[in-house]
Amino acid sequence: MELFWEIVISALLVIGGFFGLVGSFGLVKLPDPMTRLHAPTKAATLGVGATLIASMVWFGVYKDDLTLHELMITIFIFLTAPISAHFIAKANIFRDWKQDQLPPPAGNGNWAVHEVESDTSAEELQEAEVSQKS
Amino acid sequence: MIRKILPHPHLTLLLTLVWLLLANAYTINSLVFGLLMGLVIPWITAPYWPDRPIIRNLPKIIEYILIVFYDILVSNIVVARIVLFLPNSKLQPAWVTVPLDLHEPEAITVLAGTITMTPGTLTAEVSADGHSLLVHCLHAPDPDGVRDDIKARYEARLKEIFE
């Protein structure tokens, strides 16, 4: 049984380290800013998730102290990674991409970055829908 | 009356649970304090989040979460292979517009997050009227296939959950 847990923890640690390294290597290797966004948001997130779960199993097996702290950090990182990626992509579009370099959105209107005062909130979505129906 | 005291019952439950896990002490003390936080925080933040999202169909939610977790694993392997083995000159990045059938802001948020976490795609922007998403693909020889895949795999399931 001891050996089984040892193999599980070692495998999780090696997978975590490998994916973390690949994510950061992608940050250096990929050619332009939008593609560079892909590597850290995906690979680094899984790498850190695997490392945290390895730590959780290690404390559960060797210290008899099974806590769900690491699981909470993992979930937090999985929830925040898309949001920070979205923010960075938005800043990048705002700085480097002209309006006619992007495909136009379906329907009328424009991408939110190119509108002057746009904070897409629930009420504004409803108003837009009502004005479209009428 | 109940709506006024408990604007978001799910949020109250979640906050209490998170407090218990953070305190790491499953005693009556931390339960009471967690409940207190769970009651006060939704009450203070209620003006910023007026609508209560309607969520039904629990088995569908579990199915969706499992599918997304599987896709996160696959996506990581796909992206790692592209980063390590595909030379930059053969990389074909592309922009894709995804028209939306969803209307609830919460559903659109979940869809955007899912697209970011799954194979080779990343949500970059939402249109000003909230009817389409701008998605960037890391390596997409066939952009239309990516759009159809997103609509069939995730959006249809989210529509069943939220609407």
Add this chain to the structure above:
Amino acid sequence: MITYALIFAIGCYALALLFNLYRVVKAPGVTDRVLALDTMAVNAIALLVLFGIWEGTAIFFEASILYAMTGFVATVAYAKFLLRGDIIE
């Protein structure tokens, strides 16, 4: 066996932090620097947790939770500053 896996993982993340540092110092655009700093925060969380296993204490979890939160808020603040030229309007 766990010791070797631990050393391997710590080496990987140290190398990853060096890559990130290179990107922070030598980047073509300012959004790349923000992205590199964000990735650096995530990698630092992993290093903290690995060091916690190495030392056998659970005392680093609070540090890594705080690091995760401040890292996320910092990224959002940088991005907001780039978008609007202001953080709290």
